[in-house]
Amino acid sequence: MNEKQTQGTMTMVGALAATVGLVAFVAMMVIGGMSFAGAFGIALAIFLIVAVVLMIGFHRRMKPAMKVAAPAAAPAPAPAPAPAAAAPSPAPAPEPAPEVETAPPEPAPAPAAPGKPQTLSAPKDGGADDLKKIKGVGPKLEKLLHSMGFYHYDQIAAWSADEVAWVDENLEGFKGRVTRDGWVDQAKTLATGAETAFSKKVDEGGVY
Numbered sequence: 001m002n003e004k005q006t007q008g009t010m011t012m013v014g015a016l017a018a019t020v021g022l023v024a025f026v027a028m029m030v031i032g033g034m035s036f037a038g039a040f041g042i043a044l045a046i047f048l049i050v051a052v053v054l055m056i057g058f059h060r061r062m063k064p065a066m067k068v069a070a071p072a073a074a075p076a077p078a079p080a081p082a083p084a085a086a087a088p089s090p091a092p093a094p095e096p097a098p099e100v101e102t103a104p105p106e107p108a109p110a111p112a113a114p115g116k117p118q119t120l121s122a123p124k125d126g127g128a129d130d131l132k133k134i135k136g137v138g139p140k141l142e143k144l145l146h147s148m149g150f151y152h153y154d155q156i157a158a159w160s161a162d163e164v165a166w167v168d169e170n171l172e173g174f175k176g177r178v179t180r181d182g183w184v185d186q187a188k189t190l191a192t193g194a195e196t197a198f199s200k201k202v203d204e205g206g207v208y
Contacts, residue, residue: 115166119149136181
């Protein structure tokens with residue numbers, strides 16, 4: 001093979017090898033999704049292999065008896081990059097616990113006023129006692145006592161010291177009259193059916 005034939009052969013081999021390498025490079029970049037460096041390395045290896053194979057083929061045709069050296073082993077292709085692990089899907093948010101309807105708390109009973117005596121909503125059978133027979137209780141004060149729930153001698157006779165203090169404090173316009181005029185002692189006498197000096201005067205019409 002003369003020099004011109006050798007140059008023509010090298011040019012054709014280079015062109016074919018370059019074409020195959022370029023096609024492989026584009027395929028690995030576009031289809032294989034490889035990086036530029038990986039695709040270029042593999043394309044270069046393919047270019048060298050194709051060039052060597054073509055050169056061997058041409059030499060065998062021109063010099064069948066020529067011993068052709070074994071082609072160099074192609075470098076192992078770079079491993080394809082591992083696919084990125086899919087991000088774990090977020091855990092669903094826990095559902096809020098259902099609201100439990102609770103009955104509104106019952107209002108606490110109003111505490112009884114300390115020391116307040118027991119009262120009545122109306123007088124007992126037979127009507128109210130004449131509270132004006134108690135010294136210090138006039139017609140106006142008797143009406144006030146009725147409005148407070150006191151109608152009978154035995155109610156007043158049963159008042160304790162704390163209850164007397166409560167009534168004394170709550171007699172509007174007559175505060176302190178229970179203690180000052182001794183209502184409890186008079187009511188105890190009148191509750192038994194007996195009379196007092198003041199109740200006699202009331203019965204005789206000498207007071208009101």
